[in-house]
Amino acid sequence: MSSHQRVEIQPETMHPALTRGGLDSFQRLRIEGFAHNLGDFLQTNSGILLPPSGVVTRYQQLGSERLRSMADRSQIPRIASEIGRLSSVLTGSKITDNGCLVNRRIKPDNLGLYLTSLAEKDWGSPAFDGPNEIDEIRLCDCEECLNTRHYDFEFSRPTLRERRTEFDIRFYTKLPSGEIETIWGDVLPRPDISLAEFWGFVKKCYPYVSYEKSVLSPTSVSQIRFIQQTGCWESWQYYTKPDNGLNWQYDGYGRLNTRFKVKHINPETGEIFYKNRVGHMLAHRVVWGSSGRRLLDDYVLNHLCGYKRCCNPLHLEQVKVGHNTAHAKKMHEAIRALDQK
Numbered sequence: 581m582s583s584h585q586r587v588e589i590q591p592e593t594m595h596p597a598l599t600r601g602g603l604d605s606f607q608r609l610r611i612e613g614f615a616h617n618l619g620d621f622l623q624t625n626s627g628i629l630l631p632p633s634g635v636v637t638r639y640q641q642l643g644s645e646r647l648r649s650m651a652d653r654s655q656i657p658r659i660a661s662e663i664g665r666l667s668s669v670l671t672g673s674k675i676t677d678n679g680c681l682v683n684r685r686i687k688p689d690n691l692g693l694y695l696t697s698l699a700e701k702d703w704g705s706p707a708f709d710g711p712n713e714i715d716e717i718r719l720c721d722c723e724e725c726l727n728t729r730h731y732d733f734e735f736s737r738p739t740l741r742e743r744r745t746e747f748d749i750r751f752y753t754k755l756p757s758g759e760i761e762t763i764w765g766d767v768l769p770r771p772d773i774s775l776a777e778f779w780g781f782v783k784k785c786y787p788y789v790s791y792e793k794s795v796l797s798p799t800s801v802s803q804i805r806f807i808q809q810t811g812c813w814e815s816w817q818y819y820t821k822p823d824n825g826l827n828w829q830y831d832g833y834g835r836l837n838t839r840f841k842v843k844h845i846n847p848e849t850g851e852i853f854y855k856n857r858v859g860h861m862l863a864h865r866v867v868w869g870s871s872g873r874r875l876l877d878d879y880v881l882n883h884l885c886g887y888k889r890c891c892n893p894l895h896l897e898q899v900k901v902g903h904n905t906a907h908a909k910k911m912h913e914a915i916r917a918l919d920q921k
């Protein structure tokens with residue numbers, strides 16, 4: 581471990597979009613001593629960064645040991661043999677130069693199902709909905725790869741994929757001054773100003789400051805992406821209405837996941853308490869609060885950019901309830917008029 585080694589990390593090399601796991605995954609690997617800078621990562625042809633091969637070696641060893649002991653403990657022969665089979669895949673696998681785990685002797689009928697169960701057993705988490713399109717979530721370029729760290733199960737969740745409402749560039753135009761004008765008439769600051777604000781915010785977070793002083797957890801920060809065209813800070817985590825209408829949390833707003841213990845930020849007011857809390861919170865309110873702003877009583881936050889997943893405080897204004905509904909009406913009318921053209 582080189583925990584005392586000082587590592588200079590440039591903000592641009594830490595952009596959350598660099599790995600799908602993002603800043604969070606990088607930080608975790610860094611804490612565990614596997615990666616000290618981005619050069620330790622393996623890069624695919626498509627530019628995605630994969631964990632260093634040291635991670636794969638350890639995963640292979642620990643994973644097969646864990647699976648073997650699970651198989652030994654299982655009272656049900658059918659389950660024991662299934663777990664045993666998974667463990668033998670890991671034991672008999674070869675690690676390629678790219679950190680891919682390949683087993684030429686075993687060809688699973690359903691790779692997706694196989695990888696999901698491998699990942700669940702390995703990580704001890706039942707959190708996967710099960711990948712449908714294995715090609716879609718593969719991060720590496722190797723079709724027969726059995727390294728679950730080369731698959732992005734989180735992104736595969738059908739619910740998450742459906743949640744994606746695409747950002748529509750037709751709604752925004754660039755003024756000669758560099759500012760962005762929305763088709764409903766609001767003017768947003770130049771994207772470079774929003775970018776400076778973004779890095780200012782990220783630098784208030786771990787690892788630029790100590791974990792205790794960080795305004796958001798690395799997980800939360802990794803869930804925010806910067807959109808070059810408009811300067812929006814997009815959160816990729818948000819709720820949508822599934823076909824069965826069961827998700828009452830639908831509203832299209834970005835959420836920040838604070839599964840890990842962080843300071844409690846009151847999602848209503850943005851006030852920060854020194855208390856632990858776990859859950860999803862409205863991204864724009866959390867960022868508004870944690871960037872040192874305070875939401876006044878009886879006021880709500882209105883998105884000038886109209887993009888509900890954005891949490892750029894420069895794209896938000898606090899307004900009296902009612903004003904935001906009038907704004908939304910104006911916005912939707914402009915979008916409808918554009919669609920009819």
Ligand SMILES: [Zn+2]
Nearest residue numbers: 680720725730
């Ligand atoms: Zn791979």
Ligand SMILES: [Zn+2]
Nearest residue numbers: 812885890895
């Ligand atoms: Zn925005």
